[in-house]
Amino acid sequence: MAEENGAESPETTAGQDAPVMPKMQILGQFVRDLSFENIAAQKGVQGNTQPEVQMQIGVEGRKRQTENQYDVVIKLKIDSKTKEDNQQIFLIEMEYAGIFQIENIKQQQLHPFLHIECPRMLFPYVRRIVSDVTRDGGFPALNLDNVDFIQVYRNDLARRAQAKPHADA
Template identity: 35%
Template sequence: MAEDTPNPETPAIDSGAVDPAQAPSFGIIGQYIRDLSFESPNAPASLLPGAQQPTSNVNINVQVKKQADDTYAVELGLNVKTERQGSVIYALELVYGGLFRVKNIPENQLSALLMVEGPRLIFPFARQVLASTIQQGGFPPLMLEPVDFLALFRRNLAAAAEKQKQAAQDGAPTTVN
């Protein structure tokens, strides 16, 4: 039978050190589709096999909108255009969002949390809506690879810094969003 004596090599944990009301938290309140559009302008001819494989162009963007003091909407914009020999087979636009509650997160970490972790959490659901819609349109589902939202965030920060640097060199007033 094990004894309940403290191990001198294990640091003691002060259970009163962190006030639960002050602990950082980040959680999803709900998810939604704000906009969904699917077009197959050349159907039913676009369903016939062609000499060439179709090519898809996928664009992803992330937007964050403050809803209340501790509530933010994180929206993924997914645009897919699939063509074969210059003819559009289908085009899909989806704006899929998540409503997040954020408490006790330092201001300097809030942007990265919302622009990286928020999209990472809702992306699998948006990907499923996209694949299902394309399949219901009569085409094989497009299964998107996971997206590295941290790399996307860093790339956008670098682009904004470069734009600000260029504006400063041109003598134009600079603004930070």
């Protein structure tokens, strides 16, 4: 029994060494900018055309003036053209933003967190808006596939790394 009294209990050790869990809260989210151009209606494109949809997506994150608050913006461009003759059908450009309260994240992990985890939380709303806008524009609802924000982040880092040597020249 004397040995037990002198040793630290697992609860105490675990309590002291337990990592503090990250905390994220969405304080607000909104469409910052939205443009839908129904080119097919403007040009009078006829018939059932099979569209080819191309999507570009980017993410921006920045610190707000309030402590532990950050803006995250998903920038989306969707260009739909006919497969047959490459005529543009519609174009969507959207910026969807969220305001996040983030605590207990190490500084070196903050940038990937803002560009991966935060957009994951916002993307279902982006998907719904795109679906509604295309349907309301007279087209079948465009249901976007899930986006791999880890890959988007890696691509952005690679693009920045390639651009950096040119900036120094």
